[in-house]
Amino acid sequence: MKSRTFKHGFYPLVLTAALGLGNAQAASDMVVVGYGGAGQKAQDVAFFQPFAAVDQSKVIQSEYNGEMAKIKVMVDTGNVDWDVVQIEGPDLMRGCEEGMYERLDWTRLGHADQLIPEAAQDCGSAALVWSVAIAYDTDKLAQAPTSWADFWDVRKIPGKRGLRKRAVYNLEFALLADGVKTEDVYKVLATPQGVDRAFAKLNELKPYIQWWEAGAQPPQWLMSGDVVMTSTYSGRIADAAQKGSHLGLVWPGSLYGMDYWAIIKGSKHVDQAKRFIAFANQPDAQVNYVKQIPYGPTNTQAAAQLDDKLAQWVPTAPQNLKGALSMNVGFWVDHGEELEERFNAWASK
Known part of the structure; x- marks a missing residue:
């Protein structure tokens, strides 16, 4: 070099x-x-x-x-x-x-x-x-997830799910899982009712969540079988896949910033x-x-x-941007502190 x-x-x-x-x-x-x-x-x-x-x-x-x-x-x-x-x-x-x-x-x-x-x-x-998307092990999961609704469906796909221990990302994903359209996520989240709706959806999944804090954890957990699916930074999965691991990404519903x-x-x-x-x-x-x-x-x-x-692994490739959500940075600047406090209180219960 x-x-x-x-x-x-x-x-x-x-x-x-x-x-x-x-x-x-x-x-x-x-x-x-x-x-x-x-x-x-x-x-x-x-x-x-x-x-x-x-x-x-x-x-x-x-x-x-x-x-x-x-x-x-x-x-x-x-x-x-x-x-x-x-x-x-x-x-x-x-x-x-x-x-x-x-x-x-x-x-x-x-x-x-x-x-x-x-x-x-x-x-x-x-x-x-970056992009945060759903990842799974193609060898261990016979039926691949296609959306955040699948991520939340523990009957259809039993097992633990990995999510980052922050409000950011998770509130968006919860609303997508609850049927909110990509273009409406931040409109809904900007209302008290929308925030309550996101936390209510997270409540449904809470018993099945394994929280990650470091970006290296999701691919490790997938390969070890600790979780069946996880949110993750796309680059971590691409890196693991290029080194021979059979990990896949679900781009629709991904969040990028x-x-x-x-x-x-x-x-x-x-x-x-x-x-x-x-x-x-x-x-x-x-x-x-x-x-x-x-x-x-x-x-x-x-x-x-x-x-x-x-x-094909890059978040900004046209095919990967289809159905993806762009992070509203201004929203998180205005509301991030209060939402993270609420999330931490909720997660600790």
Whole structure:
């Protein structure tokens, strides 16, 4: 990878000339935090290692489950141990409003015109397009599920189900299981009656739910037979399937959105972090990432380079978007805190 990067001589030129951020060697020991597992291994190959080689700097990795409380404590106390974090859209927007992240100057970062809509945000740059969908083991389940209604039907398909231990995703899926049309999900969820309806539907399934918190758990549980079906990040299943596991995805009813790179306010390596984001937005780096794990690229030039075999696993492929639901980030920014509190209280009973 190093030889390929230096051979073309492209990345160093972009990083130093376009950003104008000074000597690439001035900053070191930047800490980048992601969600671990196969996704972060892919980021290491496509982004972290090549960037460190080009930038002649050091990248230290860590991982978390998306807990915002830890970041808030860092910012509030001024003891910022992390620099760049991978973060979900609603958490990015809330944190940006609260001053938890550095604001980005896209005239200096560049590539904004190449990115898909909503990728270039005030405090974040989209790292990938993800999808949460139903997954199952094709060897262990004779009758494949086709919808969230099937996911909820424990008589038709007996056994445990895996769901992420958050309100986000699950309230949408519950309404889809209850017959709400994709285009109406957030209209219904925006009403108190709609929220009650979603929780009532979750109640029906609660005795059969096994909660996951880390993205690596769903494929592991499917392969071990702990659950018969589970919600999951599509890239985790694609990665397992490409390595020989007989896991399948149900794309209709999937929920898709973006994760972002954000720089924590008070980072000691802001310039290096901005160079990293510029690097990660380049088409070649993103194509390399998708080859490692098939999440959707955020650079349109990268998306145009994907072959059909790879595109079948990518959330933004036209055939996979049919019947899919786009996450309403604004809804979760406005209502996420109260709904997560209600969900946690409900889940603990």
